[in-house]
Amino acid sequence: MVRRAPRPLGSLAVDPHPGEEILYHAHPSWRSMPGFHVKGLLAAVLVGAIAGLISAIVDGSVQVPWVIVAVLAVFVANLGIGIVRRLQTTYTVTTERLTIERGLLTRVLHETRLERVQNVNLRQSLLDRMLAVGTIDFDTAGGAAYDFAFVGVAEPKRLARTVDTALRERLVQPSHSP
Secondary structure, eight states, rough: OOOOOOSSOOOOOOOTTTTTOOEEEEEOOOOGOOHHHHHHHHHHHHHHHHHHHHHHHSSSSOOHHHHHHHHHHHHHHHHHHHHHHTTEEEEEEESSSSEEEEEEOOEEEEEGGGGGEEEEEEEHHHHHHHTEEEEEEEEEOOSSSOOEEEEEEEEEHHHHHHHHHHHHHHHHHHHOOO
C-alpha cells in the first residue's frame, strides 16, 4: 500500500470517505516560482532606484535609508504575494480521487475519480529538473473540459509513481461504490 502523505497547513477540503486513504496532499513547491521572485527582486531594485532619484531631487543627495525602506517593502510584499499564490492551490490524491482546490476566500474544487485517469504525464524543463519540481498532467476519460494538472509539485516522479501505484491497486481490488 502507498504511504499516507502529511497534510499541509490549512483546511482539508477533501473529506475522505470511509476506507479512502490520502496518498498525497500538498501545495505547489516554493521552488516552482523562481520567475515570479526574480521579477519581484527586479521590481524592488527599480523601486529603490526611483526612491534614490526622488530623494536626490528633493534633498540634493540620495537618502540611503529611504532607498533601503523602499527596496525592503517591495521585497517583503513580493514574498508575501508568493506565499499566498502557493497556499491558494492545494493538490490531493486519495485512493479514490484526484482533487485540485483553488482560492483562499472563495474556493473552487475540481475533482476526478481515480478510475477515470487514463494517462499520467510528467513535464519538466531544465530549470524544473534542477529545482526538483514539475507538472503532472492527468488525461481523464471523456476528455474533461478542465485541464487536470498538478503544476509546480515537488518530486514529480514520486507523485507520478504514487498515482500509478494507486491505479494499479485499484485494478486488482474489487470495485466498490462510494
